[in-house]
Amino acid sequence: MRHITFVRPNLGTGPSADAMAPLVFAILRARTPDDIATTLIDERIEPFAPVATDLVAMTVETFTARRAYEIAAIYRARGIPVVMGGHHPSMCPDEALQHADCVVTGDAEGVWEDVVADARAGRLQRRYGHRPGTADPGPIRFDRSIFAGRRYGPITLVQVGRGCRFACDFCSIHAFYGTHRQQRPPDEVAAEIAALPRTPLIFFVDDNLFWRRDRFLALMAALKPLKRRWSCQITIDVARDDELLDAMAAAGCAMVLIGFESLDRANLKQMRKNWNGVSGDYADVIARLTRRGIMIYGTFVFGYDADRPDAFDAAAAFARSTGMAIANFNPLTPMPGTGLYARLAAEGRLLRPDWWIDPAYRYGDAIFAPRAMTAAELRDGPMRARAAFYALGSILARAAGGILGWRRPGSIAMMLAANFVSRREIRRKQARALSSGEPLPTLIEVKDAAT
Template sequence: MRLTIVHPCIGRRVGQRYIRSWQMEPLPAARLAGLTPPDVSISFHDDRMERIPFDAPCDLVAISVETYTAKRAYQIASEYRKRGVPVVMGGFHATLCPRETARYAEHVVTGDADEAWPEFLDDFRAGRARKFYHGAVGKSLSHARYDRSIYAGKRYLPIALVETARGCNRKCDFCAIQSFFRRTHVRRPVAEVVDEIRQQARRARVFFFVDDNFVTDRARAWEFLVELTKLNIRWITQMSIDAAHDEDFLALMARSGCEGVLIGFESLDPRTLRGVNKGFALMKGGYDAAMKNLTRHGIRIYGTFIFGNDEDGPESFEAALDFAIRHRFYVAAFNHLTPFPGTPLYERLRREGRLTMPSWWLDDDYRYNMVPFRPRRMTPEAVRAHCVNARKRFYSPVSMIRRGFSRINMGSAFMFRHFFPINIMHRLEISVRDGLPLGDAAWRGELLEADGA
């Protein structure tokens, strides 16, 4: 049997062939390949970097779908459907919008693929595959396998993506992770992750632990960090800010090679944080105290903010920008609040009649950065413009110099060497992404629905 796995891009303008800039390995594709029996031959195509050979013979196409890539995924599925090849979809969007996804896929796998994917493949090969397969979330991740051989010949950044845990038990109302994982969190066995890191260490200059929230189970994360101190690697991850008040934990993170963390600050307004169920971010002196601790331990910050919350006005952008520059963030993101389907935020905005584009991810008029709902204090366009402006100012030459030549960002020769290239790439991305259509704008034809949709 021949399986084709496709990683869809977000979108493409007319005349633009591929977005080639700084792509990371798509770990979900390697996970799916790792779950596939060895007698199935696998081809993998990354739509962000290469043309998909739609006419190459295959028996089944698998696409992991996120909300931002849904439209492109449905276009790709239509191309294969024209050629009589069935398509199976899974991932976040397929789980949070299964009925929509089922219109464009012969089969849909919701939830975690770990058990559902092998069951589906067995049924598919026996000619009895159902429309839906539901994978349980929050189950053991023992013996998880990732087949990275599918990346061969593709030029990804030399960053090894490794999953040490999955899910998060917080309930921030805008977050699709808590909706998908139903607030469960599972860590992989330490010995298995350590083995995987050892295998990857030769090719990777830095590891990215892609966990949704690395510190959800701090006691188990501690056990992992102790083992990590023996491996002499550099790593970064994503975590919630509560762990930044645990100085012993931060010291161990630093000792084990942590170079930086991505933290979702979201807002500096306590009312907003409480309103979105992120009041825990205000604990023990809040962000300023947390930042002092992180800086003291030499942990650099990729901070993210979201705007368009009910309390947000133009001053919110100024405050966030000032905070990010004052604390010498290595990089930062200034994004609008996004109503992902299936989240409490989406339901709230829908109930309040504030969604201007209820299916924004499929709307032909939607463009990247557009705000598809009515914020309370600003117009959607003003939120968009302020986000873009905040990015431009954060990545301005003056800001880069102030942040780059700071004690925290010069504290690691490795991170300092990459500071300016990374910041310049982010600066260039601002205009590349602003106004990007979702889906391939040059694609012609109707989205073809699957039989029995």
């Protein structure tokens, strides 16, 4: 075996303006023997043009599963084996095995090496992997040479660890990692960042950067001398702690993504996130962050039982009035493997149980029957909230408000760029089919396809 192709399928067709480098392939490249060449095809930034290869490895999310199955078919028709890994195959391995020769569940570390060795020896197995935390995966390593010459946004992705200490019922991260958590030593992370080229922003991809107070403070201390600007995802409890916030601001934090989810306490309780608080607390948290020049990227989800049709406008108004730099308004999406999916299935409320492969499903459709509104209201309400939040007047008003709060001119430029990209992507994705449904191109025969 001389060549492996890594594929990152897209959602729908056309390039994505917000595509970031798929870090998983830097992990796989780092664990692929040097004598095997690799090619990355990322459909979000380039048209799909498959090259001849010996093995295909795809990372599959639930939203890209249908497209991944389409792409796998072209390779398998030529006798080229296809390996699928990532969240969706981990949650639905039997389904993925209908479209792939091999499925990897859980993390790639400690497993990918076996897949490559077996493929080389012509004895590829149908299943590999384990639940995260049940085996020592060894250190997390990256080989970013796989991204050389590619046109991703000017943001460097870094991963400190995996897992989250909470258990929100809709969360696919919790479904994947359970109670397992893992974090790299702060000095190792700082050394990696110091060796990376400078970009306007570093984004820590961890779903919750905060695990333990002592580790978090040690990470902030290690980041501070680097003088880089960065953003991360944290839970709201961090933003209630002045010492942690001061450490973040001093270490270069420019923006935090916080899942506010709902302004209704009953909804927060139902999603097992009642520790989040309610809008009065939210306003206090937002003020604490803004005082330190840290921008807020807030996310909201709709469709829990207490949500009525006015929930969308209320959330959009709240996000605007509190000066959030960016916000997401999404219909609740039951992902396979989550507690939410199991509950809605048990209640007989799933309108499209296999929505990710249902050809009639369109991005943004309601997947289940909400209690206090219609399915059409659940589909249309988030778009209304997005339209209000990303209206030109709203963007300019929030940017003007941010001049005093965020202070740095770079923050305003970053906020404006992110808002205009979001405006475009929202329109591109809504009501899209999850795959093209068109015939795929045939393989391009090349002698030396290499990274």
